[in-house]
Amino acid sequence: MKIEVTDIPDVLIVEPRVFGDERGFFFxxxxxxxxxxxxxxxxxxxxxxxxxxxxxxxxxxxxxxxQPQGKLVRVIVGEVFDVAVDLRRGSPSFGCWAGVHLSAENKKQFWVPEGFGHGFVVLSEVAEFLYLTTDYYAPEHERAIIWNDPDLGINWPIRGEPILSAKDRVAPLLREAEVYS
Structure with missing residues (x-):
């Protein structure tokens, strides 16, 4: 496996070693x-x-x-643009983001450590997304930050307004959100 460190050293892009031939592939x-x-x-x-x-x-x-969750994410159908945002208030990269295109074709994975916000937008007709987590889902502790917070300045590769859940439409800005100390 090949590990690429992003501009935020704790966030990693993982490229598995893929074995392929005329029959298909394995990794x-x-x-x-x-x-x-x-x-x-x-x-x-x-x-x-x-x-x-x-x-x-x-x-x-x-x-x-x-119960913060680290996430190792990948796409098995389609393509997404995936983003990790550092929400650790004492971190030198607090409020910074790293992003990567993940697809069934490139087979890349993205490591989003504990203490980070995570999001993705689907670029293909559909996308199936798998992720391993380091802790269990705890809805009572779930939080969100609005996708288009101008202080974050995430360069989402989309035109127009994305399709959002009701909860994501009303998520607060980073400066109003509860973050990690």
Whole structure:
């Protein structure tokens, strides 16, 4: 596996080693030993989630203020633009974001550590998104930040307004949100 460090050193782009020929392809989407050796992280994953979304659906920016979740995310159908936002108030990169195109074709994965907000927008007709998490979903601790917060300045590769959930439409700005201390 190849690890690329983003502008935010804790956020990683992971490229698995893919074996392919005329029959198709094979790759290990996750190997605990290789993950630890390549990243130096002793992360334990406890839950896997699978979502399917239509073109221009934007999910996020989500996080859990307690029971924070690290997420190793990938796309198995279609393409998304995926974003991690540093919400750790004492961090030198607080309020900064890193983004990557994830697709079934490029097979890249994105490591979004605990303490970060996470979101993605679907660029293809549909996208199926898988992610491993380091803690369980806890709806009572779920928080969100509005996707188009001007202080974040995320360069979403979309035209017009995305399709949002009711909760994402009313999410607060970063300066009004509860963040990690």
């Amino acid at each position: 290990e989407s996750f190997n605990q030993r290789q993950w630890q050796q390549s990243t130096g992280l002793t992360t334990t994953f406890v839950q896997e989630n699978h979502s399917r979304s239509s073109h221009n659906v934007l999910r996020g920016l989500h996080y859990q203020i307690r």
